[in-house]
Amino acid sequence: MTAEPADFLRVRFAPSPTGYLHIGGARTVLFNWLLARKHGGTFILRIEDTDQARHVEDSVGKILDDLRWLGLLWDEGPEVGGSYGPYFQSQRLATYENHARQLLETGQAYYSFETPEELAAMREKARAQKRVRSYVRPEPVPAVEQGLAAKAAGRSVVVRLKMPYEDIAVVDDILGTVTVAAEQHEDFVIVKSDGFPTYHFACVVDDELMKITHVLRGQEHLMNTPKHIALQRALGFSTPRYAHLPVIFNIDGSKMSKRDKEKAIKSGLPPPEIDVHDFRVAGYLPEAVLNFIALLGWAPGDDREQFTLEELAAAFTIERVGRTNARFDREKLLSFNTTWAAKLAPDRVLAAFKAFLTCTTNPPPKMRHADDDMLACVLRLCAGFRTFADVVKKSGFLFAADADVVVDEQARRKVLDKNECAGFDILAFLLPRLEAATDWSAAALEALLQAACEEKQVKIGAVAQPLRVAVSGSTISPGIGQTVALLGRERTIARIRRCLASRV
RNA sequence: GCCCCCAUCGUCUAGAGGCCUAGGACACCGGCUUUUCACGCCGGCGACAGGGGUUCGAAUCCCCUUGGGGGUGCCA
Numbered sequence: 001m002t003a004e005p006a007d008f009l010r011v012r013f014a015p016s017p018t019g020y021l022h023i024g025g026a027r028t029v030l031f032n033w034l035l036a037r038k039h040g041g042t043f044i045l046r047i048e049d050t051d052q053a054r055h056v057e058d059s060v061g062k063i064l065d066d067l068r069w070l071g072l073l074w075d076e077g078p079e080v081g082g083s084y085g086p087y088f089q090s091q092r093l094a095t096y097e098n099h100a101r102q103l104l105e106t107g108q109a110y111y112s113f114e115t116p117e118e119l120a121a122m123r124e125k126a127r128a129q130k131r132v133r134s135y136v137r138p139e140p141v142p143a144v145e146q147g148l149a150a151k152a153a154g155r156s157v158v159v160r161l162k163m164p165y166e167d168i169a170v171v172d173d174i175l176g177t178v179t180v181a182a183e184q185h186e187d188f189v190i191v192k193s194d195g196f197p198t199y200h201f202a203c204v205v206d207d208e209l210m211k212i213t214h215v216l217r218g219q220e221h222l223m224n225t226p227k228h229i230a231l232q233r234a235l236g237f238s239t240p241r242y243a244h245l246p247v248i249f250n251i252d253g254s255k256m257s258k259r260d261k262e263k264a265i266k267s268g269l270p271p272p273e274i275d276v277h278d279f280r281v282a283g284y285l286p287e288a289v290l291n292f293i294a295l296l297g298w299a300p301g302d303d304r305e306q307f308t309l310e311e312l313a314a315a316f317t318i319e320r321v322g323r324t325n326a327r328f329d330r331e332k333l334l335s336f337n338t339t340w341a342a343k344l345a346p347d348r349v350l351a352a353f354k355a356f357l358t359c360t361t362n363p364p365p366k367m368r369h370a371d372d373d374m375l376a377c378v379l380r381l382c383a384g385f386r387t388f389a390d391v392v393k394k395s396g397f398l399f400a401a402d403a404d405v406v407v408d409e410q411a412r413r414k415v416l417d418k419n420e421c422a423g424f425d426i427l428a429f430l431l432p433r434l435e436a437a438t439d440w441s442a443a444a445l446e447a448l449l450q451a452a453c454e455e456k457q458v459k460i461g462a463v464a465q466p467l468r469v470a471v472s473g474s475t476i477s478p479g480i481g482q483t484v485a486l487l488g489r490e491r492t493i494a495r496i497r498r499c500l501a502s503r504v
Numbered sequence: 505g506c507c508c509c510c511a512u513c514g515u516c517u518a519g520a521g522g523c524c525u526a527g528g529a530c531a532c533c534g535g536c537u538u539u540u541c542a543c544g545c546c547g548g549c550g551a552c553a554g555g556g557g558u559u560c561g562a563a564u565c566c567c568c569u570u571g572g573g574g575g576u577g578c579c580a
Contacts, residue, residue, distance in 0.1 A: 016580050051579060116578085123576090132506050132576070158578055175509070184507060185577095192578040199580045222573040223508060244509085247573065251515070292516090295529090301516055303528045322510095322517080325573060329515045332530040338543080384543030394541065416538095449539085464539035476541045 009041030011214050013074075014203065016048040016058040020275035021066040023328070024248045024256060027293040030312075031245065032216045033072045034294075039312040044210060048203070050196045068279065070286045071309060075212075084210040086465040088433075089202045096197040099205050099235060101189060104144055108234045109190060110162045111147025112138075126380045137162070159191035159229060168226040173243040173318045180226045188227055204228050209239040216318075219244045221323075236413055242320050246297045247325045256328060264497030273330070283388030285352055287336035287344060296326040306339065330402040338386045349352050350376050356388040363392045367399035377486065381478035397472040398486060402494045405473045407502065415465045415475060416435035416499075423466035424503045429456065430467060431483070431496050440489050470499035 011032040015025060018455025036043040045067070064078060086092060103109035104363055116121075119135070126134035135362065141162070142150075151157045163185040164497060170178045190201035197205070209216065232239050250256050256274045264271045273279050279289050289308050299322070300307075300315050307315065332474045346355070353375060357368045369380075380390045397405055407416070415422035430452060437448060449463050464480045473490055477483050484492050 014580090018580080048580065054579065101517085112578095119577090127505060127576095132507055134576080156578085178508070180508075186576095189578050194578080196578090198578070203580085218574095220574055221580090224580090246510080249573085253572080286535095295516060297516095302517070305516095305529055324510055324517095326517090327515060329530065332516065335530055342543080382542080384541090386542070388568045390542075404545070411540095412518075446539095453539095459539080469543060479543090480539060 009036060009039045009214060010044060010212050011036050011216060012044040012046050012207070012210065012212050013049045014046040014206075015063055016051065016054070016199075017052075017063065018056050019059050019062075019258065019279040020053050021063045022256070022258075022275055023279070023289075023293065026047060026070060026072075026276050026289070027067070027248065027296055028218060029067065029072050030070075030090065030294060031298070031316070034313050034316040035161065035214060035216065035318065036075070038316055041213075042075045043072075044082070044084075044212070045074035045091075046206060046210070047078060047088045048199065049088055050199065050202050051457075052194065053194070053247075061382070062277065066280070066404070069280055070290055072274065080320065089197070089206065092202070092206070093196070095209065096191070096202055096205055097195075100197070103161065103190070103234060104147075104159065106234075107141075107162070109149065109159050109161050110141040111144065111370070112142070112158050112187075112189075113150055113155055114148075115156070132184050134189075135160075135186045137187050154400060157192040158189045158193050160187040161190050161227075161234065162229075163187050163230055164233075168229050170225045170229065171244060172222075172225075173241055174321050174323060175244055176220070176221065176322060180223070181469050185226060185230070188232070193415065197221070200224060200227050201390060204231040204237065208235070209233070212240050214241045214243065216243045216245065219247055243321065245321065246323060248293075248296055249325060249327050251329055252328050253327065255387065269310070282393075283356055283360065283390070284333070284337050285340050285344070285349075288333065288340040291340070292333045292336045296328070297322050297324075306343075326489060334386050338384070340385070341385060341387075342454060346379070349379055351389055353379060353391065354504075357392075360389070360392075362389070362396075364396050364399040364404075367392065367396060370399060378478075381486070382483050394476055395478060397474075398483070399475070402491055402498060405471070405495055405498070407499065408474045411469045411473070411475045415469045416503075421503065422462070423469070424500060426452075426458075426463055426466045427470055427496050427500055430463070431493070431500070434484075434489070434496070435493060437489070440485060442479075442481040442485040447478065467496075473497045 013025075013029040014034050015021065033043050035041065049055060049060075056333075058306045060078065069072070074080060076084065077087045100109065104111070121135040122136060126132070146161075147157055165185070167182050168180050168185070170180070172178060176292075188200065189198050191197055204213075206243075225242055225244075229239055248256060250272065256272075258274065261271045261274055268293075271278070273282055276289070287308065290309060290312070291305075294307060294312050295305065298316065298320055301320060326466050345350075350372060367375075378395045379391065382394050385391050385394070430449075433448060433452065437444065449460065449467070453460050454461050465475065467484070468477050468480055469475060471484065471487055487495075
């Protein structure tokens with residue numbers, strides 16, 4: 001038996017720390033992770049923090065946290081280390097410098113001094129002349145000594161790669177072969193004036209040094225790939241296999257950008273979920289999110305739609321990744337979440353619910369600190385729920401102080417005030433009977449309500465609804481018998497009394 | 505502008521020349537269940553962007569048009 005070498009398949013996810021993990025990024029991680037998992041390869045996490053201006057405080061921590069929530073753990077990278085570290089690009093500057101020097105010394109790269117204004121003028125001119133390429137390589141190219149001197153003199157200096165004048169073919173496992181013509185290439189910056197490498201340069205150097213074999217990334221990188229290939233050739237590196245994933249949009253076709261979120265917040269609309277963190281806080285299960293995003297751009301080929309991470313890893317192949325952009329349908333995600341919440345083991349749902357309670361801002365404090373038995377009970381009573389946020393909405397009143405139960409205006413009108421306060425009358429009728437009840441079990445209470453219906457000659461709704469509104473403040477709650485049983489006699493009576501006192 | 509990618513129900517997709525009077529899921533509509541919300545069950549509506557080829561035969565192959573998207577940064 002011939003064993004595969006340990007690192008025959010190495011993939012990476014390389015986010016830049018500019019905020020939370022985007023849902024599109026999550027799908028990229030997932031596909032990389034699945035590929036590694038399927039083939040027994042290695043999944044590497046690398047932080048591309050080469051843009052000092054865009055760096056957002058603590059965003060690495062947030063990204064790691066979201067990845068852990070999803071259950072997509074990395075084999076090498078921050079916190080876990082590995083043999084090819086460091087895994088932060090900002091800690092690898094010397095490495096990039098060495099490679100840049102090599103390129104400079106072999107004449108494959110050169111120093112360049114144009115000002116932003118000059119570059120803008122070049123761009124404008126190129127557009128007017130309908131050319132793709134805007135940067136014009138100086139002839140001859142400045143000598144290394146000239147560049148060093150300019151730098152010493154305080155001028156803004158970058159390093160550019162001399163792009164070869166030849167067609168470059170990108171062999172893509174999803175898209176096929178994409179060839180970019182020689183005249184399309186231009187000398188691009190590999191080292192910025194602040195001495196940091198650009199994305200292209202750091203990425204190529206690290207992929208080589210970290211022995212990355214497969215690059216799975218978003219389609220927005222497709223046109224970068226010829227640059228990367230040119231860099232690899234100049235440095236004598238090997239070229240990994242490439243696969244570019246289709247893009248994910250909002251349901252209306254707009255981009256799922258952070259800007260959308262900010263815009264919505266500004267105009268007072270509920271912000272759309274676009275970061276993994278948003279879905280966490282909104283009460284989704286990672287199982288559902290993962291399952292749903294897996295199906296954005298990938299399909300098993302049969303009618304199966306429900307997959308655990310393990311099942312995905314077994315079924316996943318790059319060949320079955322599609323080429324068409326997808327829209328993110330929140331309704332379908334909601335449906336997936338409902339399904340997962342119902343089919344997952346109660347223990348798992350409880351654990352996820354507790355995690356939700358610690359990260360969301362809404363729940364009544366007492367709910368957050370309730371014991372497992374109580375929370376498990378609530379989860380049972382809310383069976384069929386769509387998100388954890390719904391569970392809180394439906395059962396939060398169980399954890400509120402009696403004085404904090406405020407009757408919703410609409411509920412009051414519809415259930416209590418209507419028909420000359422029939423609802424209040426029912427409550428007044430119910431009160432002594434509940435006070436006198438000897439058995440406070442859900443079944444006994446249901447029976448008590450049934451008896452009240454018969455006595456008053458009304459349907460069960462006419463009795464259950466006023467009681468529901470009195471104890472919960474709204475028309476939404478778990479089954480009334482169980483709700484009242486769980487609430488207990490004392491609190492139930494107190495709430496009915498408070499409600500009756502509010503009658504005008 | 506220029507370069508590149510893409511194109512099946514409203515949405516995610518199955519479909520790799522005859523198995524397709526195009527299958528599934530979500531949404532939607534109708535019904536059932538029902539003390540609220542949700543769940544659940546049954547049924548229905550609904551697509552091969554348009555035009556040319558190739559072929560005995562095309563959703564599937566080729567070309568054009570149209571539409572959508574990406575790139576065109578000292579961002580990644």
